[in-house]
Amino acid sequence: MVDDRSAPDKRFLENIFKTDLHCHLGGSIRLETLVELADEQGVPLPSKNIEKLKKTISPSEFGSLEEYLAAFTTTESVLRDPSALERVAYEVCEDAAKENVIYLELRFGPTNYQTDDLSPQRVVSSVLEGMKRAEKEYPIRTGLILCGIRTELERTREAAELAVIFQGRGVVGFDLAGAERGHRPKDLMKAFTPVLKNFVPVTVHAGEGYGAKSIEEAINYLRADRIGHGTKIQENTKLYDYVNVRRIALEVCPTSNVQTQVVSSIGTHPMLRYFRDDLRVCINTDNRTISDTTITNELGKCSKHLGLTRGDIKSLVKAGVKAAFLQPSERTALLDRVDEQFEGL
Numbered sequence: 466m467v468d469d470r471s472a473p474d475k476r477f478l479e480n481i482f483k484t485d486l487h488c489h490l491g492g493s494i495r496l497e498t499l500v501e502l503a504d505e506q507g508v509p510l511p512s513k514n515i516e517k518l519k520k521t522i523s524p525s526e527f528g529s530l531e532e533y534l535a536a537f538t539t540t541e542s543v544l545r546d547p548s549a550l551e552r553v554a555y556e557v558c559e560d561a562a563k564e565n566v567i568y569l570e571l572r573f574g575p576t577n578y579q580t581d582d583l584s585p586q587r588v589v590s591s592v593l594e595g596m597k598r599a600e601k602e603y604p605i606r607t608g609l610i611l612c613g614i615r616t617e618l619e620r621t622r623e624a625a626e627l628a629v630i631f632q633g634r635g636v637v638g639f640d641l642a643g644a645e646r647g648h649r650p651k652d653l654m655k656a657f658t659p660v661l662k663n664f665v666p667v668t669v670h671a672g673e674g675y676g677a678k679s680i681e682e683a684i685n686y687l688r689a690d691r692i693g694h695g696t697k698i699q700e701n702t703k704l705y706d707y708v709n710v711r712r713i714a715l716e717v718c719p720t721s722n723v724q725t726q727v728v729s730s731i732g733t734h735p736m737l738r739y740f741r742d743d744l745r746v747c748i749n750t751d752n753r754t755i756s757d758t759t760i761t762n763e764l765g766k767c768s769k770h771l772g773l774t775r776g777d778i779k780s781l782v783k784a785g786v787k788a789a790f791l792q793p794s795e796r797t798a799l800l801d802r803v804d805e806q807f808e809g810l
């Protein structure tokens with residue numbers, strides 16, 4: 466057995482079971498699939514050359530979170546019919562399963578994809594069909610999180626109602642995404658009523674494009690069980706301690722945080738402090754295509770730039786399982802699988 470205090474090598478990172486709790490469907494479409502679907506549907510793209518397309522969609526840095534979000538306009542342009550949604554959902558799960566992700570929570574805003582011919586219910590069921598197909602073919606367990614949009618009150622309410630309709634049928638949680646600055650969680654409280662009344666687990670993008678105040682409101686007004694990013698949580702000591710005591714997980718997405726310039730580099734990411742202070746921190750991709758990444762890659766970057774050991778990586782993976790929007794029995798079963806594998810390494 467290799468010492469847990471040693472640095473993880475590539476093989477270790479590839480082989481270990483992993484989770485990805487923060488992964489957007491629209492930002493994780495394979496580039497080849499994007500070109501193929503655009504051709505089929507007659508949708509224009511900035512380029513059909515994969516390398517050129519990659520440079521436009523996933524540069525190493527964006528000017529801001531808002532610019533990062535704009536890249537979705539291209540990747541989501543082909544997600545306008547049921548078969549495309551089913552295919553892309555399947556492929557994201559397949560990509561995750563192939564890098565030994567055993568539990569994936571995929572998220573997307575269903576109202577982004579509805580058209581006159583495509584109801585939001587059909588949008589959600591198409592994505593779920595793709596996820597279920599992947600579950601049949603690969604040893605991966607999945608859950609779907611529906612997203613409300615910070616700037617859109619009515620659409621957030623509609624998405625919240627959909628989360629309740631599909632609760633227990635594949636939808637495991639509800640999220641609030643979109644431009645953070647100037648759009649307070651408090652203002653979205655009414656739109657969240659359906660999910661709060663029906664006890665749908667909640668995660669909120671907060672403390673990414675704006676400060677700790679946003680995290681505070683996500684917890685106090687939207688009853689967030691987890692926080693997407695939470696990068697700026699150290700600004701409020703009481704909140705920091707509360708999140709720690711309550712085991713509210715921070716879904717950290719290192720590469721994405723560098724791309725949106727929330728942190729200047731992975732080596733200076735405050736997640737190391739959060740992790741050492743015992744906050745529940747898990748590592749996620751955010752957008753596999755827009756951030757050009759995988760969980761294996763994210764864990765590799767963290768160990769390289771933050772000096773994480775094999776033991777640290779194990780703890781981060783287990784935190785992902787513990788934070789999963791699953792029933793405790795299922796979480797325990799997954800934890801047992803992870804522990805059993807780690808013991809054999």
Ligand SMILES: [Zn+2]
Binds near residue numbers: 487489642670693751
């Ligand atoms: Zn996100």
